[in-house]
Amino acid sequence: MAVQVYFIGAGPGDPELLTIKGKEIIERAEVIIYADSLINPEICQFAKPDAEIHCSASLSLEEITDTIENAVKQGRLVARLQSGDPSIYGAIKEQMAVLDEKEIEYEIIPGVSSLFAAAASIKTELTIPELSQTVIITRMEGNTPVPARESLKSLAAHQSAMAIFLSASLINEVVASLLDGGYSPETPAAVVCRATWNDEVVVRTLLKHLAERVNELGIKKQAIILVGKFLDQQSKRRSRLYGKEKKGGV
Numbered sequence: 001m002a003v004q005v006y007f008i009g010a011g012p013g014d015p016e017l018l019t020i021k022g023k024e025i026i027e028r029a030e031v032i033i034y035a036d037s038l039i040n041p042e043i044c045q046f047a048k049p050d051a052e053i054h055c056s057a058s059l060s061l062e063e064i065t066d067t068i069e070n071a072v073k074q075g076r077l078v079a080r081l082q083s084g085d086p087s088i089y090g091a092i093k094e095q096m097a098v099l100d101e102k103e104i105e106y107e108i109i110p111g112v113s114s115l116f117a118a119a120a121s122i123k124t125e126l127t128i129p130e131l132s133q134t135v136i137i138t139r140m141e142g143n144t145p146v147p148a149r150e151s152l153k154s155l156a157a158h159q160s161a162m163a164i165f166l167s168a169s170l171i172n173e174v175v176a177s178l179l180d181g182g183y184s185p186e187t188p189a190a191v192v193c194r195a196t197w198n199d200e201v202v203v204r205t206l207l208k209h210l211a212e213r214v215n216e217l218g219i220k221k222q223a224i225i226l227v228g229k230f231l232d233q234q235s236k237r238r239s240r241l242y243g244k245e246k247k248g249g250v
């Protein structure tokens with residue numbers, strides 16, 4: 001039987017950042033489930049006029065999966081939209097586990113994570129030769145526990161590029177942990193709030209000023225915190241990809 005349930009990465013906000021595949025499924029879907037606080041409601045402009053649209057923000061896991069199950073039983077196509085890419089802080093594992101129990105098949109369509117939208121907004125590359133070839137994607141502990149070995153303080157020891165999700169409201173603790181863990185106060189840092197939305201806000205500063213700037217602007221959510229030398233705007237380091245000895249790049 002054809003798959004009837006799709007988890008679709010809806011991207012960071014700008015509806016034009018949906019993948020073609022994701023958009024085509026939304027156009028065909030009879031049931032759409034999404035959180036309007038994180039996903040741009042304009043994406044629903046691609047839906048059929050009679051598509052049934054549910055806001056998942058007020059639904060429990062059971063209510064979401066029951067809605068999916070009922071739609072599948074009626075032979076309808078379901079688009080479950082997830083912000084950014086579903087695999088990053090998307091809480092899809094628990095949804096998939098329930099669908100597995102119910103023997104309902106599904107597919108995942110990847111999306112543009114807000115991390116990559118944030119990097120594009122500030123026109124940076126996350127991996128700069130000799131400065132950093134590693135990106136740590138993490139968060140401060142909130143309602144979701146974080147294993148102690150993954151504390152910001154211990155991750156800071158790597159001095160790599162760091163992208164911190166879900167933590168803008170804890171900016172004072174974030175900065176304190178990063179400094180405690182070994183980042184210099186002079187480390188370049190940035191925050192991109194609501195990347196790709198019309199009201200996007202970008203802050204570029206040094207780690208020592210980051211908390212003050214974020215607090216001043218009242219940024220509390222929908223923000224990515226970026227820290228590391230890769231943000232150094234003075235850096236002129238070059239990769240070998242475009243070296244004279246090599247014809248053609250990537």
Ligand SMILES: C[S@@+](CC[C@H](N)C(=O)[O-])C[C@H]1O[C@@H](n2cnc3c(N)ncnc32)[C@H](O)[C@@H]1O
Nearest residue numbers: 084085088089113114165166194195222223224
């Ligand atoms: C539940 S997580 C979902 C992340 C999503 N799966 C992704 O790949 O971007 C929500 C967090 O993603 C980040 N986020 C989501 N949309 C964003 C945006 N447009 N700009 C900046 N950060 C965003 C924020 O850190 C927010 O707290």
